[in-house]
Amino acid sequence: MIGDIDAKSLPDPTMHIPQTYALATGQVFNPTEFQTDEWGNHFRRQNLKGDSYYLEPDGNNSLLMNVISQIGKSNAYHSEDNGSQTVSGLYRSTQYFPASYIPQAVGMKIGMMLHMSHYKTLQMARGVNLLTFIAMVAFAIILLPRGKLLMLALGLLPMTVYTASSMMPDGLYFAASACMVAVAMYGLRSERRMSNGLYVFLIVISLWILLGKSLYLVAALPVLLLPKVVLSWKRKLGYVGVMCIGLVLYLLWSSAYSGGFFAANVADNKGYILHDPVHFVIVVLKNALHVYSELIIMPHGYWWVALAITVITVGSAVYGFVTDWKRERSNFTVVYVASVVVSFFLGICAIYAFTALTWNDLSNMSQGIDLEGFQGRYILPLLPSAAFLSVWGKRI
Numbered sequence: 001m002i003g004d005i006d007a008k009s010l011p012d013p014t015m016h017i018p019q020t021y022a023l024a025t026g027q028v029f030n031p032t033e034f035q036t037d038e039w040g041n042h043f044r045r046q047n048l049k050g051d052s053y054y055l056e057p058d059g060n061n062s063l064l065m066n067v068i069s070q071i072g073k074s075n076a077y078h079s080e081d082n083g084s085q086t087v088s089g090l091y092r093s094t095q096y097f098p099a100s101y102i103p104q105a106v107g108m109k110i111g112m113m114l115h116m117s118h119y120k121t122l123q124m125a126r127g128v129n130l131l132t133f134i135a136m137v138a139f140a141i142i143l144l145p146r147g148k149l150l151m152l153a154l155g156l157l158p159m160t161v162y163t164a165s166s167m168m169p170d171g172l173y174f175a176a177s178a179c180m181v182a183v184a185m186y187g188l189r190s191e192r193r194m195s196n197g198l199y200v201f202l203i204v205i206s207l208w209i210l211l212g213k214s215l216y217l218v219a220a221l222p223v224l225l226l227p228k229v230v231l232s233w234k235r236k237l238g239y240v241g242v243m244c245i246g247l248v249l250y251l252l253w254s255s256a257y258s259g260g261f262f263a264a265n266v267a268d269n270k271g272y273i274l275h276d277p278v279h280f281v282i283v284v285l286k287n288a289l290h291v292y293s294e295l296i297i298m299p300h301g302y303w304w305v306a307l308a309i310t311v312i313t314v315g316s317a318v319y320g321f322v323t324d325w326k327r328e329r330s331n332f333t334v335v336y337v338a339s340v341v342v343s344f345f346l347g348i349c350a351i352y353a354f355t356a357l358t359w360n361d362l363s364n365m366s367q368g369i370d371l372e373g374f375q376g377r378y379i380l381p382l383l384p385s386a387a388f389l390s391v392w393g394k395r396i
Contacts, residue, residue, distance in 0.1 A: 001165040002130070004071045006078050007122035008059030011067075011375070015261070016101075016167040019093040020125060021054040022046065023105035024112065028098045032257055033090055041266050044259035045090035053084035053118040054108075055091055064377045068158050084118065094257040097211040097250060100169035103132040126165055129172070133164035136175035140182035140384070145189035147387030151178055154383045163377060173212055173381035177219050179205050181384045184223045187230040194230055203239060207246045209381075214250065215350040216381045217243070221343040222388055225336055263359045263373065272362045284356060287371045288348045291379070340388040347382045 010016065022028045032044040048055055060067070107128030111121030137155045141148050154160060155178070164171025183202045187194045194202075202223070210217050220243075224236055231239075273280045352371055356362060359373030 001071070001162050002123060002126050005067060005162065005166075006060065007119060007126060007167070008057050009062065009067050009070065010059065010166045010168060011061065011064060011377075012261075013057045013059030013061055013167070015092045015095055016104075016169075017057045017059070017122070018048065018055050018091045019096065019098070020101045020104040020108055020167055021050060022048055022091075022093040023098050023101050024108040025050055028093075029257075032094060032259065035090065037262060039262060039265040041262045043262070044094060044257060046093045046257070046259070047088070048091045048093060049088035050086065051084045051118070052087040055087055055089075063375065064159055064162065068162055092259060092261065094259045095261065096169060096213070097253060099208060100172065100212040103129045103172065104167055104169075122167070125167060129167070130165040133171045133175045136172070137178055140175070140178035143179075143182040143186045144387060145185055146390040147185070150390075151182075151384060151387055154178075154386070157380075159377055160380055163380065169212060170377055170380060173209065173216055174384065176205050176209050176212075177216060177381045178384040180209070180219060180223065181387050184226060185387060187226055191227075191229060193232075194226075194235070199231075199235060203242050206239070207242060210243055210246045211250050213381070214247070215347060215354070218343045218347045218350065219382060219385050221346075222336060222339050222385070225339050260358065264357075264361050266358055269357050269360070269362045273357070280353075280356065280362065283362070283371065284349055284352045287352045287356075287374070288345065290370075291348050291352075291374075337389060340385050344382050344385055348379065351378050 008017070022030070027046075027048050027050070030047045032046045034042050035045050036042055104125040107125035108121055110128070111124035116124060137151070141151050141155075144151060155174070160171060160174055162171075163174070180202065183194075183198050183205075186198070206217060206220055206223075209219075223231070223239070226236075352374060355373035356371050360371050
């Protein structure tokens, strides 16, 4: 992936590369200014100064599947290092919380300190991002009592590997989710009080997900259902309390820095949702229920990816059920597996609700229309929860 796909060939290069550069050069808390887009939305852009190669990347802004399909092709996109100059201005470098880009920024800083070329510096950033991903997913697989093959397969999906080896943080969101799932399942298997170290790690990794993309924290629902012998109510309340504090911190940061990208008038959409919430819910649910068919019918012949996910997931669940056939059944099984399904579906609905609000003109949409703006990579951090399907009976 790193060798065949250009470092600037990724979705939203003018966001991920400048944000990494801002963190690597210590400008992450520079002041922001409001701008207005063609739809009338007011959004923030950050004042940055530095190398035009990183702040104004002339990359190949393309969908993930289109980028991956370039592997091995002679006409694949290749950027040129035509030199750079010092520039200053307003840049899209605050869409996500800065912590999402720590590995990439570390790699970029190493490249700068070693006086590498611009392109090799980006490659160094990608390499550190990938190594961080590998370490986190390897930890999750080692810790998992079951579902190891499933987690490995999900981690080796072409989309997962590419996001992890690019400047995007999506791969790290997947890895963090995998770690959270692994800690919860390890606790279930041990049937004893979760150690202080794992409890702190669970809080830290959940907090990182919350600050990065809050909606992915729906995967934490099974964590709150852990038996009290593993996670007491006191610890669960402590977990929720820290997440609430983290949410407040994120909102404070967001009010001063966060700047998104929109393809519709958000204020008008909010007004329409308040006026006709039923229509909005129907549109979101309709799209959420059809997401699987959208994944099956993938471009460039990648339909087999969704099919592989299905086979491995169902196989993992069947294996868990068959091997535990003689064990005592419990209501806990039904509740826990149901919580995984519910959290996954809520995550899909949250993604579609956000894209409906920011990418679509809701006032001109019928109930049967497909929402624009949804991309398959958005569900990657939700996939590790499938490992919970190997929970049957009182033990894993």
